[in-house]
Amino acid sequence: MAGKIVLCRCEDVTLSDLEHCVHRGYLDIEEVKRYTGFGTGPCQGKECLAPMATQLARLTGKQPAKIPPFTSRPPLAPTPIKILARAPDAHRFEDDTE
């Protein structure tokens, strides 16, 4: 049953995957992210972080307040490279012409 409960839709991570992860001893939310791949898809955890943390709290017996969210990574939303390339913040190399 746990193999059919999807917690992260971007990366197809199920409750069963989370259980395996916890049994192996990977208990920190950052470890769980890396071990299962949850939160690394297009939503970057915006949809899956809360259900994963809830189930992690249940499986480890931790207080939910003891499970902080994993480090939030910029950019806030997926951003096209050509827009970033126009930001004035870029370092200029010797062979940068304009």
Added chain:
Amino acid sequence: MMPGNDDDGSDESRADASGEIRLPATLEASGPVPEKAEIVIVGGGVMGLAIAYYLARRGLDDVVVLERGYLAEGASGRNGGGVRQQWSTEINIRLMQESVDLCRRFAVDVGVNVWFRQGGYLFLARSAKEVARLEKNIAIQNKCGVATRMLEPVAAQEIVPELDLTGIVGAAYNPTDGILFPWPFLWGYARQAAAHGVRIFTQTAVTQLTATEDGGFTVDTPRGTVRARRVINATGAWSPKLAKLIGVDVPTYPIRHEICSSEPLKPFLRPMVSELSSGLYCSQSMRGEIVGGVTVPGHGSTYAMGSTLEFLATYARRLVKLMPILGDIKILRQWAGPYDQSPDGNPIVGASPEHPNFFLACGFVGHGFMMAPIVGKLYAEWLTGGAKHEIFERYTLARFRDGSAAAHEKEDFNIG
């Protein structure tokens, strides 16, 4: 998709009363550390775990690994996964030839898929000086049996049709370099080391390290004290801090390097592409993401691992200059990790002069991940009474004190 799924169906997996498969623990995130161990390895990154794995494989299983945070919290979990043999010194080229062999066999030997793909490395030159640098290195690589060759710009474009050749004057290409997915590499080593008897403690910081009269050490942690006959410092950029606890000065320092990942795309980019003038590099992982970075100079030594718009803008600007069609793909996330920078660009391994049982595995300047398989293997051979490889004579900490560092070739091909 679950990159960490290391359940290979072997008999160590067993069903509990409810019929659920329950895997044995690899890591101990709670409970006391043992009172003694033959070897304590500090640092749960790829270097420490590779050494632990090979020690256990050679029958030395009285080994404890202490990781301050979670596995792969440092540079091992933050690098681009590149594995190349294009170096400027013979010793590094030969080490990396062996590491590539170990990467090729990793899935069979260790039982975990690390998504290793040999798509080659393509280095691009924008000046005659850069071409000369590549040609000089290629001569040494060819002598070692690495089939790197110089390509005209049009030949480079046959390998990567998306390249804009404006300003490109030459390229170096070796088809057997590759990329891997760093995280499963650590889980594989950890799992096999644990299965052979090594105990791996996460969330376990070393708070004090004391040399004892018998030549060993006491290693204090919040979970108890381990008496160790030998200690290995595999803490990467944090190596000087650990060494300082027993009065050993390690001259490495942390330099932040940033990196980013795109949305996943259909496979199109075969080699890792890198440009010498900017330190730009990018590759397509087996997950389909374009993973890459660029050199952003001038931020000094720091453990701060924040992300900057300066990096993202610089990377984006140089990437669309080199491959304009990539302008439309989206960046999903950026992060940073520390290079453990050594004064001469070469690693520091072997015993410290002050304490013959305190060993170092640091100063790998951003290529510790790709070096770890062979360095772990060589370390384990030496520490279990086997051959002592020349890296342990050459790349010592003592070289910075007796002036012999200057006698060694300086590795000039650290990129990124």
